[in-house]
Amino acid sequence: MCIALISTAHPAYPLILLSNRDEFLNRPTAPAQWWSSPHSHVLGGRDLQRAEQGTWLAITKQGRIAVLTNFREEGDTYHTADKSRGAIPNAYVTQPPERKEGSEDFARRLIEEVGVGDVGGFSLVFGELRPWELKDGAREFPGLSIVSNRSVKADDLVTIATAEGETHGLSNSHFGDRSWPKVVHGEELLNAAIEDDFKDGNRDQSGFAERLFEILSIDKLPKRKQGEAWDTYVRQMRNSILIPPVGGISAESKPADSMASGKDGVDTPDRGNVEVREFGYGTQKQTVVLVDNTGRVKFIERTLYDQEGRTVRVKDGQREFTFEIEGWQDP
Structure with missing residues (x-):
């Protein structure tokens, strides 16, 4: 039940990106860092459970950026994939820095x-x-492009963030699906934060980033009712930007898709009775990316839970990176 929020509405930041990664909390995951050679130009976290060691969000020194969200698929549409979806953003950000590849060319590749x-x-x-x-x-x-394997033609690309004042959200459905309250709510909150920051003339980047993390931490997931079917309860996740730890199955035996699809779950009466260290599923990492008018990037990631499922304090779980995009002014 991940979410990505993107905006071009702030005069000081041509791009603002917010992301929550929802996963099993004990899934082996590397925090955000610059990757090792030959991909030392890439910054992002990595999934260590699959051989591809894919990412859900990464940016390069040259300004290529990619963020991925899963589809929530139920019933017969759910299947165990042979390959990790993390390989998809990898394919974009790990290409050689000097390579010139347009959006349609990449989608085709x-x-x-x-x-x-x-x-x-x-x-x-x-x-x-x-x-x-x-x-x-x-x-x-x-602008940014959106490609999906639920419409697998390169010419089906959707283009967003091409004009000032755009704000878009994307969760576990196709782009433009307004039936997800967390997407609509997230867009509204992001627009309000941008308006307040510009109106107040704050320009306190740390304070603004903290306001964005507050958006990513909005929890509107109700407690599970006694006797409520698990697939019914899972659908409530579309209402909450942050997913607090909820019951499920071990990450060692099942992928998170089965949680999101409503196929599995434990019959706990409320999320507070879940043993997080063994079964927790929820928002594992939060990321805020700010790109200013000079091409300066601030990338902040927060890890909410360690590999044992224990809560991580902000000061211990936060990683912050700042760098200038190479070739920002180049044609």
């Missing part, structure tokens, strides 16, 4: 060479960050 038929349902938001241009008195941006 993804479908024809990398392959998307042997992974579970996903949506990938990706693109190369560059300065806005002034056209007819309005700011225009290079």
Whole structure:
């Protein structure tokens, strides 16, 4: 039940990206860091459980960025994939820095060479960050593209974030699905935070980032009612931006898709009775990315739970990186 929120509405930041990664809390995961050679230009976390060691969110020194969300698939549409979805954003950010590949070319390569038929349902938001241009008195941006293996043609790309004032949310459904309250609520909260920051002339980047983490921490998941069917309760997750620890099955034996699909669960009367260290599923990591008008990136990741399922204090779980995008002003 991950969520990504993206905006071009702040005058000081051509791109704002917020992300919650929801997973089994004891799934082996590397925190955000610069990757080792030959991919030392890539910054992001990694999934250590699958051989691909894929990512859900990463950015490169050259400004390529990718964030992935899963599809919530129920019944017969759910299947165990042969390949990790983390390989999908990997394919974009690990390409050689000097390689020039447009969005349609990458989507075609993804479908024809990398392959998307042997992974579970996903949506990938990706693109190369560059300065806005002034056209007819309005700011225009290079934009980001969205590709999904639930519409597997390269020419089915959706383009977003091409104009000033756009704010979009994406969770575990197709882009534009307004039936997910967490997406609508997240967009509203992000717009309000941007408006307040601009109106107040705050320019306190740390304070603004903290406000964004507050958005990612909105918990509207109700307690599970006595006798409530598990698949019914799982659907409540579409209401909550943050997913607190809830009952489920061990990450060692089942993928998180089965949790999201409503196929499995433990019959606990409320989430407070779950033994997090063994069975917890929820928001594992939170990330805020701010890109300013000079091409300066601030990437902040918070780990909420350690590999034993224990709560991590903010000061211990936060990683922060700042760097300048190479070639920001290049044509």
